[in-house]
Amino acid sequence: MKKIFILTGEASGDKLASKVIGNLKKLNANIEYLSVGGENLKKLGIESIYDLKEITYLGFTSVILNIFKIKKKINQTVQAVENFKPDILFTVDSPDFTLRVAEQVKKNNPEIKTIHYVAPQVWVWREGRLKKIKKYIDHMLLLFNFEKSYFEKENMSHEFVGHPLLESNVESAIDLNQILKKDKALISIFAGSRKSEIDVLTPILLNFIKLMNKKYQDFTFVFHSTKEYSDLILSYIKKTNLDNCEVISDNKIKKHILQKSIFAVSKSGTVSLEICNAKIPSIILYKMGLINFLLIKMLVKTKFANIINIAAKEEIIPELLQSNCNSKNIFNFVSNFLDNPKKMEEQLTKIKIILKNFKTNNPSSALAANALNKYL
Numbered sequence: 001m002k003k004i005f006i007l008t009g010e011a012s013g014d015k016l017a018s019k020v021i022g023n024l025k026k027l028n029a030n031i032e033y034l035s036v037g038g039e040n041l042k043k044l045g046i047e048s049i050y051d052l053k054e055i056t057y058l059g060f061t062s063v064i065l066n067i068f069k070i071k072k073k074i075n076q077t078v079q080a081v082e083n084f085k086p087d088i089l090f091t092v093d094s095p096d097f098t099l100r101v102a103e104q105v106k107k108n109n110p111e112i113k114t115i116h117y118v119a120p121q122v123w124v125w126r127e128g129r130l131k132k133i134k135k136y137i138d139h140m141l142l143l144f145n146f147e148k149s150y151f152e153k154e155n156m157s158h159e160f161v162g163h164p165l166l167e168s169n170v171e172s173a174i175d176l177n178q179i180l181k182k183d184k185a186l187i188s189i190f191a192g193s194r195k196s197e198i199d200v201l202t203p204i205l206l207n208f209i210k211l212m213n214k215k216y217q218d219f220t221f222v223f224h225s226t227k228e229y230s231d232l233i234l235s236y237i238k239k240t241n242l243d244n245c246e247v248i249s250d251n252k253i254k255k256h257i258l259q260k261s262i263f264a265v266s267k268s269g270t271v272s273l274e275i276c277n278a279k280i281p282s283i284i285l286y287k288m289g290l291i292n293f294l295l296i297k298m299l300v301k302t303k304f305a306n307i308i309n310i311a312a313k314e315e316i317i318p319e320l321l322q323s324n325c326n327s328k329n330i331f332n333f334v335s336n337f338l339d340n341p342k343k344m345e346e347q348l349t350k351i352k353i354i355l356k357n358f359k360t361n362n363p364s365s366a367l368a369a370n371a372l373n374k375y376l
Contacts, residue, residue: 002028002376005086006035006046007077007101009055009094011193011226012270014038015251016117017092019164021046023369028376034084036077039227040251049080053195053228055097070097078104086112088375091137093118099133106136113375117141117368119158122150123302123310130154139375141368145357146311161367162360165270166277184220184244187212187334188258188280190266191223191233197267198229200287202236205265207327208334209242215335222261223247224254224271263334263344268305272317273358276308276351281344283318283333287325308354316350 006021008014018040024031025044033046036055041048055073078101081089089105089112091098102114116137122130127150133140134156142148143163151158191201202223209221221244223233230249237245248254255278258264264275264282275282284306304310306317318333320326337344360367 001030001032002088003032003034003084003086004088004090004372004376005081005084006033006037006041007081007089007091007098008035008037008041008052009092009097010052011038011228013093013098013118014040014052016164016270017041017090018044019167019365020090020117020368020372023363023366024372027369027373031376034080034086049077073097074100074104077101078108081105081112082109088113088115088372090372091116095120099137103136113138115139115141115372115375118143119147119151123147130156139371141371143358143364144307144311159367159371160360161371162364163273163358164363164365164368165274166355166359167363167365184218186257186261187219187221188261188264188266188275189221189223190264190271190275191225192267192269193226193229195229195232198232201267201285201325202233204285204287204325204327204330206236206240206242206245208265208330209245210240211327211331212334213242213244216338219244221245222257224258225249263337265330265334268319268321272306272308276317276355279348279352281337281347283320283330283337285325285330286319286321288322308351311354311357312350316347316354 006017008017014037017037021044035041035046035048036050037046037048038052082105089102091102099116102116105112106114114137119140119142120129130150131154134154138157140151140156140158142158142160145160148158148160189205191198191205212219223245225233225247227249230247233247248257258275258278258280261280264280266272266275266282266284268284268286272284286305302310304315305319305321308317309315309319320329320333
């Protein structure tokens with residue numbers, strides 16, 4: 001029986017990996033799996049050697065402060081991979097963790113095939129690292145077509161498979177009124193998938209909701225969370241007197257709620273693509289420690305944080321970063337969109353053009369699954 005070790009570093013990677021492995025299980029039932037994964041891989045019956053939250057550190061300073069813990073986790077993971085003796089080490093996103101493991105595994109076990117999914121953002125910073133990465137990654141699966149030129153330049157094996165979060169899936173209907181019990185328009189809120197992000201953004205977002213409630217009385221604000229952090233978000237809500245906030249962690253329900261929403265306020269990241277694909281107008285937020293921000297500002301070579309804006313070379317989706325990420329600014333931008341439906345339509349029209357270049361003819365997760373199966 002063939003073996004694959006799946007290595008993710010955070011909730012979004014777990015979600016991406018589960019889509020691919022779900023397709024691979026249909027192609028090839030004769031595979032044994034082990035992982036560092038989360039709730040989505042667990043639903044596929046795949047064991048994780050430890051909890052994902054043990055390795056989700058955000059920002060340079062957090063990484064530096066936890067450097068010995070991270071090094072220990074890298075060594076533990078390398079040992080687990082080598083003990084499992086997989087045919088393929090399938091690493092997904094989180095390059096600062098997953099690729100460090102892959103490098104060590106490849107050095108000790110050159111016969112193990114290494115396939116990485118979600119290329120490091122060399123178009124944002126540190127393009128030169130590809131020279132090193134190609135020595136220990138056998139094949140790179142790309143989410144975006146424009147990334148190909150960087151890998152062609154280094155003559156590195158790669159394949160454009162598109163983004164699985166842009167796939168269209170037909171799902172059974174869910175009666176949201178039974179869940180929310182309120183006949184109000186929905187605004188989706190995404191405070192992040194890491195504790196550090198949630199702790200920073202949730203208080204800001206709750207103050208934004210208070211401002212919204214002063215102007216509007218017809219909205220329910222739904223926080224999209226992982227099961228792991230839904231109680232944390234609820235604890236913040238309970239400290240307020242807000243009665244029009246809900247927290248949802250079930251993936252299918254979250255998807256339906258997003259599709260029924262009239263607007264979304266989201267932390268910058270992968271989820272922004274899901275929002276765009278659902279044709280929901282939005283703004284994005286991000287806030288980190290000052291030292292982290294100054295370091296990133298020195299290193300990055302793109303003007304924008306959001307992938308849609310980067311591809312478009314213009315700010316289609318407003319980005320409220322750092323000091324601009326405050327409740328008053330969020331309120332001003334959201335209310336301006338809601339009071340000007342034409343502005344929302346213009347945003348969605350521009351996004352549709354960008355997304356067209358991100359999509360493949362065949363489902364992305366199926367293409368990625370085929371790539372893995374070819375290496376077995």
